[in-house]
Amino acid sequence: MNGEGNSGPVFADPITADILLSVNGDERPITVDTRETLLDTLREHLDLIGAKKGCDHGQCGACTVLVDGRRVKSCLTLTVTVDDREITTVEGLAVDGALHxxxxxxxxxxxxxxxxxxxxxxxxxxxxxxxxxxxxxxxxxxxxxxxxxxxxxxxxxxxxxxxxxxxxxxxxxxxxxxxxx
Amino acid sequence: MRPFAYERATDVRSAVAACVAGTADGAGAVYLGGGTNLVDLMRLGVVSPGVLVDITRLPFDEIEETAGGGLLIGAGVRNSDLAAHPLVRRRYPMLAQSVVAGASGQIRNMATVGGNLLQRTRCSYFQDVSKPCNKRVPGSGCPARKGDHRNLAVIGQSEACVATHPSDMAVPLAALGAVVHIAGPGGSRQVPMPGFHRLPGDAPERDTVLEPGDLVTAVEVPPLPFATRSRYRKVRDRASFAFAVVSVAAALDLEDGMVRDCRIALGGVAHIPWRAERAESALRGSPATEAAFAQAAAEELAGTTPLPHNAFKVPLARNVVVRTLLDLVEAP
Structure with a gap:
């Protein structure tokens, strides 16, 4: 019965990639679905829940993080595209416990x-x-x-x-x- | 979202080959630039590629001076870098102004020049897969004509489609006669603006003249010395981070109170960035006065065919053209 009567599109299996993410100075090896956004990777897989999901369409800015020092919307950034970039989240702004x-x-x-x-x-x-x-x-x-x-x-x-x-x-x-x- | 294979292009040839190849099951491949529009459309189900070819690592991130005093802008140049470039700001103020008038700081840091030209309409029916849309599903119909079309086209539209092109940057590029450099399966070619974007006609699914596998590699802006006296003016529903209701890019070449030459293009009114050639020819050789500007704008807009809820765009466009040209006359 699995899948029968389901009128939605039938998708192939997810496609994954093994990448090395640099977040707040830490190198994090991770396997990601190519569809995964940086926002979801941070929140769901790296336990960095500072960046927030508001609209998930690039309009509200709650997901803003820095990539190579530039502010971007992590909800519109596919994680697989930033494997060798320096990512800074709000958790990485403070230095040695002192607020930015x-x-x-x-x-x-x-x-x-x-x-x-x-x-x-x-x-x-x-x-x-x-x-x-x-x-x-x-x-x-x-x-x-x-x-x-x-x-x-x-x-x-x-x-x-x-x-x-x-x-x-x-x-x-x-x-x-x-x-x- | 449909699962997709991800390929990072290292050179133009392999990028084009990967895009042409697509997938074995027939699902298409698309190029990924900044992703600010594409990733959202994939999430909405409007676009479902089988392969994403990441072109952001290609060496297209430079702005070079051309021999004649123009600029060759790599397709991968981020919108922020385009707007911040000293030569863009000095030689083509309306181009820098148009870029900072668009989107938000975060989006401009991501979005590329090539992607900006290729962004899709923000017509609400196009973005809603539960609704018919001739641009998304050819032949399915266009609910916008009798529905929500306040922000849609007033000139050059067809029975099949009344969408507008959303780009701010493309408006001064059309005024400047920019040339789009393209690499495709059959080699390289160059397409001048206007002429790169298409009117909808009976094939609104095609926004541009690009063929499958074609990759925009650069945009060349020809030299135009009088563009130092140019301006982009955008009218929108809120002060920032909104698409144009109507916008104008204009450059004026003045001599003794007369218009020696001019360039004018309109945004928010058509399926393409609309070069106002009728207004330009009406103005060349005429006095630089409010009456002459109003007459030229009226001639340009005589061919408009607005719908009930966007007829306001016609007088709005006329007034914005006149005000922008007057500002340029009064500019130091």
Whole structure:
């Protein structure tokens, strides 16, 4: 009776790959289904549950992690594609038990309420401050050929890939501004 | 999601060969760039390849100056790097502005130039496998005409499809006459924009002129000195991280209050980035005034055939063209 009457598509067996993942400085050998996203690998197989699954479609930013220092959506990243990249999750931001300055600023400025989006906000903010320092323009940069300041408008625009349904945005902007200036 | 084999391409020839080969059971192969659109479509069941050919390790991540003063942009260049490049920002401000107007910081770090050109429409029926859609399942019908089409096309659409192309970056590229470099099973070729994307006609399943196995390797932007006076303006439903309702890329070459030359393209209005050639020819040699800009925009938009819920896009596009050109006149 197995499978009979099932109107869904009939799939072949999963295809797997053996890879070495570098996460927060640790090398982790792992066998992954090619369909697996980095978000699922982190949460389901590596016990790193900091990155959160919000929309799972690249729209909410709760899954944001750093790959080779750049912020990306781990829900749209297939794990098999990042086997030799350096992955940093929110668990890897603190050094020797000391909070990353961005984490400390979020605490000081009360930049969260329920906390679900916070790991993504933190990873995004850490990388975003570096993008500004590197001179990357944004949609609100008046002169796209020149540098940008880290003012409130710039922070809001550059963090638009991270939603906070509690609406802690005002304090998130303040925390990021404190670290970036 | 259907299980798929993963192959990491190390050179163009093997990438194309892997894509042409597909799978033994006939399931197709597709190239994987940044994955920001493709992975989502695979999860939604809109696309179900048997093989994923990862092209992100190919040496297509450079931006080089061409002999004539243009730029050759590798197809694997990330959107962030394109927008941050000093020559892009200085020579083609509208191109840099269009890229940062799209998506979010995280997505721009992932998305590639080639993938940006090849992203699929965000028409809600295309993305919903429980609904008919001629683009997804040819011949199944188009519910958008009588349904949700507020964000869809007002010009160049067909009975079969009223989808819009979602790219911001493609709009200034169409205005600039960028040339898409392609490697395929039969060799290499170059296709200028406009001409790379297709109007839907009776084959809306084909977004572009690419044939099976074709791989976009680079986009060449020709030199255009007056593009230093250019701008991309995007109207959207919220301030950030939303697709264009209407957008305009425009460049102006002014002399003594007259338009010597210009480039104009529209986004959010058609199945392709819409080069406004009628408006351009109307403006060449005319005074750089609001009245002339309005007249040129009206001529371009005379051929629109909007649907009941997107007719607002026609006056919106006209006003955005006029305002953008006026901004360029007033720019230092």
């Amino acid at each position: 300055p961005m984490q400390a600023a979020f605490v000081e400025r009360d930049a969260f309420q329920c906390g679900y989006c916070t790991p993504g906000q933190l990873c995004s903010a850490v990388a975003m401050v570096r993008e500004v320092a590197d001179g990357w323009p944004s949609a609100v940069t008046a002169d796209v050929s020149g540098p940008a300041a880290l003012d409130d408008d710039e922070i809001r625009e550059r963090m638009s890939g991270n939603l906070c349904r509690c609406g802690a945005y005002v304090n998130i902007v303040a925390a990021i501004k404190q670290v970036g200036s």
